[in-house]
Amino acid sequence: MFSISPLSSSSGVSIDGRSGRPRAFRVDGERRAVTSMEGIRDETAAYPVETGPRTVFVVRSGRRRYRLVHLLRDRRWTVEELPPRAVGLTRVA
Numbered sequence: 001m002f003s004i005s006p007l008s009s010s011s012g013v014s015i016d017g018r019s020g021r022p023r024a025f026r027v028d029g030e031r032r033a034v035t036s037m038e039g040i041r042d043e044t045a046a047y048p049v050e051t052g053p054r055t056v057f058v059v060r061s062g063r064r065r066y067r068l069v070h071l072l073r074d075r076r077w078t079v080e081e082l083p084p085r086a087v088g089l090t091r092v093a
Helices: none
Strands: 013-015 022-027 030-031 036-042 055-063 066-072 076-082
Touching: 013 030, 022 036, 022 066
Parallel strands: none
Antiparallel strands: 013 022, 022 030, 036 055, 055 066, 066 076
């Protein structure tokens, strides 16, 4: 198990007005385009009102993977870089 810390607390994320999905985001002053979407997790019903709901997007930008978390109550985004996903498992004979 490992810990992943947010890259930037003030990272800007631009979204598609129709779908609400992220199109691009800013990390360390550099703008990165979302090239593919790996998954979306809507946690609106899972959180109590005090802590607020969130939506989690796992996206790719180039060869890197990122987790974009939108905190709905605070209207704030956090961006985390994820480790690369293993392409395949090794076979044991």
